[in-house]
Amino acid sequence: MAFIPSVQYFDSNSDWLISIKDLEINGRNKKNPLKLNLDINSNQCKYLGCPNIFLRTRTSGLCNDHHNHQHDIFLDVYNFNAHISSPTHAQIINNLIDWSKSRNFDLINFFKDCSFTILGNVPDISTISKEINHTGFVSKNLSAYLDICIECVNRHFPSDNNSSYQKIKIKNIEYPARVLAIIFVGLLLCEESNRGDRWFWREIIKDESRTTLLGGAMPIAYFASMNFPWGMEIGKAAPKFIPSGI
Ligand SMILES: [Zn+2]
Structure with missing residues (x-):
């Protein structure tokens, strides 16, 4: 198994650093949801170098x-x-919404851009590690996918605009x-x-409609639900739009 090198983004104007590291098999590892043997024509594991075989009918491959x-x-x-424990998706969204309202900042455009730019354009982690390979596709390194994300932020919160650095307080930070x-x-x-x-x-x-997992669409759906003019107070029930822990 190949360790994925850490990637980082340092915001030099504010001295904040975000770092993404690979916990390998010591994290909250999820099931690989891909269907690598959809046409049921193989009985060998598709993981790089793995000799294990199984029944052909196993579509995961x-x-x-x-x-x-x-x-x-x-x-x-x-x-x-100093290490800061990361705020949750919901905390970030709630606080960005409050902040944007008083400034007339168009947050919808930012979340739309996240949806178009990031969702569906980031491969699963086994593909990024190059241990699962697909005919005709070579994964970029993790750093290139982080760059795509940072470019999205730069379009809406540019580093040369002072208002991008307005302070938002979450739990005393x-x-x-x-x-x-x-x-x-x-x-x-x-x-x-x-x-x-x-x-x-x-x-x-080439058939996005077969997607089975919301992944990053979940927090964007939370933003959409918080921004929708319900005509009633969602109040404390709002966090139930996203499962806890994300
Ligand atoms: Zn295997």
């Missing part, structure tokens, strides 16, 4: 040893080198708005690669 991803990527946040956006897209990247299958159905099978 993965043996019992490789049923789960062998990687789990995890996001860490640091400010002036003041985050620049841009940093919260960076943490958010970093979490989306982890979510999509640790437990998504949208990229596979879109890129490899």
